[in-house]
Amino acid sequence: HCILMDPPWNERGGGKSKRGADRHYPTLKKHEIIREIYQSGYWYPADDCHLWMWITDNFAKDGFFVMEALGFRYVRMAVWPKPSFGLGQYMRGQHEACLFGVRGKQPSLTRDEGSLFGDGKLIKTGVHSRKPTESYEKIERISPGPRLEMFSRNRRQGWWAWGNDLPTLHGRNEDGSESERPCDPNSPHRLGEINRALRLVDGWGAERRW
Numbered sequence: 001h002c003i004l005m006d007p008p009w010n011e012r013g014g015g016k017s018k019r020g021a022d023r024h025y026p027t028l029k030k031h032e033i034i035r036e037i038y039q040s041g042y043w044y045p046a047d048d049c050h051l052w053m054w055i056t057d058n059f060a061k062d063g064f065f066v067m068e069a070l071g072f073r074y075v076r077m078a079v080w081p082k083p084s085f086g087l088g089q090y091m092r093g094q095h096e097a098c099l100f101g102v103r104g105k106q107p108s109l110t111r112d113e114g115s116l117f118g119d120g121k122l123i124k125t126g127v128h129s130r131k132p133t134e135s136y137e138k139i140e141r142i143s144p145g146p147r148l149e150m151f152s153r154n155r156r157q158g159w160w161a162w163g164n165d166l167p168t169l170h171g172r173n174e175d176g177s178e179s180e181r182p183c184d185p186n187s188p189h190r191l192g193e194i195n196r197a198l199r200l201v202d203g204w205g206a207e208r209r210w
Helices: 030-038 057-069 133-142 188-207
Strands: 002-005 049-055 073-081 095-103 147-150 159-163 166-171
Touching: 002 133, 030 057, 049 057, 057 073, 057 095, 073 133
Parallel strands: 002 049, 002 147, 147 159
Antiparallel strands: 049 095, 073 095, 159 166
16 A cells, blocks of 8 residues: 655745745645645555655654654655755755655565655756656655555646645556445444544644643
């Protein structure tokens, strides 16, 4: 099983340029991201599962926090290398990072993959927040299905997808048939896990500063 997500981290651009993510879509704080995931109705990861989570440099610490809160242990970071420079006061950003985590004992489909999307080739940036095809291809070579993308902004064959732009969970194979579902929403085990997690999130919100 495999889950990919690109959470709407609370990137808020200031000044005249207004280049934050909030210019393009609503952003969330880390505890709000966790709650959104658990309340989506589609968060039912298998006991053995892979999680890929895109992060931004400003919210890398939050990314590790969210991954652990979702019940995954961090293993490695994959990187999307870009040919152009972004912003930066100390160093100008030239990459995007994606955390890879594991739940249970889900093995990799191969041990011959490196940690660079595009295998070292510089991949151009397209539409804001749209991730390159090479990232999906690498994930598919490493993580077995069924596959679910959360906070998705586009559909990919063989994947189920959920997000603001895609309000219904839906997945199709190349031949048009429905993909294997990545979750069992009727599992009482999963429902109990979600309820416990939401109570924990409520406790964090009351006791901690975000």
